[in-house]
Amino acid sequence: METRVGQDGQSDGSQRAVTLLDLARAAGVSRTTASNAFNRPDQLSPKLRARVLEIADKMGYAGPNPMARMLRTGRAGSIGVVFGKSLTYGFTDPTSIAFLKGVASVCEKEGASLLILPETGEAEVGNAIQGAAVDGFIVYCMHYLTVVNDAVAARQLPSVAVSAPETMPMSTIDIDDRSAAREAAAHLIGLGHRRFGVLALDVFGDGYDGPLRIDQMADLECTPSVDRFRGYRDALGAAGLEDAQLRAFEVSGNSEDNARKAAVKLLGQKPRPTAILAMSDRLAVGALLAATDLGLDVPGDLSVVGFDDIPLAKAVTPALTTIHQPLEEKGAAAARLVFHPPKGRPRHVVLPTELVVRNSTGLAPDAG
């Protein structure tokens, strides 16, 4: 009865923590019984349970050590999310925030936690993935990275990759970037536009700003940037237009400021493009800013189409015409696949997109 360990708050921290065994001894029961008091109330009499819990409280025993429990049960009670880019970027970009929100909503439902892994460098990424105590992984990379996917695959846990090639040995969630982009471009073509500027997400995530590196794109198996560009080109081809009408700039970091600068360059060319195809709404907003800089009216002089349909898209003036993609649902679907992995072959989900026409697009100024 006097085994009471001094435990006032964070006294000096260095004293051994109270364990289940200590509690069991203090309560005069076995470890199993003490354990059951916490985990299996039906396995012992309510009276004894109450007593054990009371003593636990008195001893400052907060409950079974999570690490030990995880080891023994083999369940971590959490899933990991890996970003290809810097972690802080994940909390900056509206699309990844929405994605995380979707993941979180499912986690909440499942009573699981969400572990967000750091990205300190190529090597360390692997370490973090290797050392994460999770029941499964979600890989959300803007730029497809073999290192990451391999490290995740090595863990042999239920895993889902977003926008990854279907050749990976794991489930994937995606949208049809190419046909969505095609739809965006087709919309503009239908409005009479013939000359286009493209604001592209950076293809390699290497901080490059400048003309689209088309030649190096061929090597890439799949990235949103490449697929979307192909979609734009498809639409032009279908309308009998030449690729040359498509001037494309890569913008690093999905940043509005960088997009603004790039758009100014695009719009400085002559004949000036009458429409801008932006691969994200943030890039599109950059284009709107550039239009203001140059004294161009949107949609009078210039039409702009975005991609993603982030919340900002309808808040901005003029409201953006854009490709709506189910950002949250992407996260939710990914999380569901991790919690309830498909038996047998991995599943490849493609979520629908939709062109949303708002006020940033209109008839081409030079159209009959």
Added chain:
Amino acid sequence: METRVGQDGQSDGSQRAVTLLDLARAAGVSRTTASNAFNRPDQLSPKLRARVLEIADKMGYAGPNPMARMLRTGRAGSIGVVFGKSLTYGFTDPTSIAFLKGVASVCEKEGASLLILPETGEAEVGNAIQGAAVDGFIVYCMHYLTVVNDAVAARQLPSVAVSAPETMPMSTIDIDDRSAAREAAAHLIGLGHRRFGVLALDVFGDGYDGPLRIDQMADLECTPSVDRFRGYRDALGAAGLEDAQLRAFEVSGNSEDNARKAAVKLLGQKPRPTAILAMSDRLAVGALLAATDLGLDVPGDLSVVGFDDIPLAKAVTPALTTIHQPLEEKGAAAARLVFHPPKGRPRHVVLPTELVVRNSTGLAPDAG
């Protein structure tokens, strides 16, 4: 050499995983040596290490089991974040996103992961906190919850609470809500305003919308909502104005739409308030929308002051005058305190705020 376990991707999942012991046997070395191959390269010859790692790879051994390692070393390599409200709310509200971003940036620096705990209900919150394998906690509650803080305190890990009373046995991070609010109100008073509407964050987080429940506020030790209201009142008092000039509505969920409705009510009173004090920028944006609804010009007919200075604040038209608070730094500071806890007594950090005057405030329309 033929101990090779079938491990093609996610075969059927039910076969026992390869352990360090298996690897050691296969390589003809001891467990410790195998372990050292991963953790302490200097403890064995490079040649042997290479061989062990190669065999590990061949056997599909991804590396030491994180759970076992955590148990043995006592370190989880991650810190936990607890939201008082629903988890998804944490990914919706711009202030908490910025906060998380700050936390994430420090985690990245420390090479640690970020565990975000679910909130399924009062009871389960405790469970999640109890069962989280982390090295410390950050509590970010909009509404101060004893259950949460107690559960965290029970874990006896380095912990930091945001906007919690300093009586808690843990470090805290905060801003001086009261004097910041005072400054906001003083700014308006200086512009000649005398009649104010207040859009208040909901005091209890219970989904209530309606007149501010002043009488019930007295019981509360500390919440941003209460402190900010007191600050507004301070400023009026200092200017010799009566509290009656302060009509306040609580808005649930920090939602723009709800704020819009509340603001319409506030502005329907006569004499009409000439200024609105909003306890968050989102509420302020709601007020701007309401002004548009009612055909009021901002700042001509109505001045609006926000709070927080979220990114949206300067993007909106007119750009919001608001109280800038270092949202990201709040998260970063909290995280730093968790990673490097103060020895002895817990630390209580108060970060500075600043009034940022933009275009949503102007001279009172009825002022001389």
Added chain:
DNA sequence: CCCCTCTTCTGGATCGATCAAGAAGAAAGT
């Protein structure tokens, strides 16, 4: 009275690693 079931509780084995201490052999100093 005996057997069976049900409830309540217990002890040993185990999860998969790391740590502390020490053994074996090579290299070096005296």
Added chain:
DNA sequence: ACTTTCTTCTTGATCGATCCAGAAGAGGGG
């Protein structure tokens, strides 16, 4: 040649829980 040091590797103990099989006692039915 003998001790010392350094490198390289190994064994036994341990982290703190849960699981499995079974024991002790209570209650019920034949």
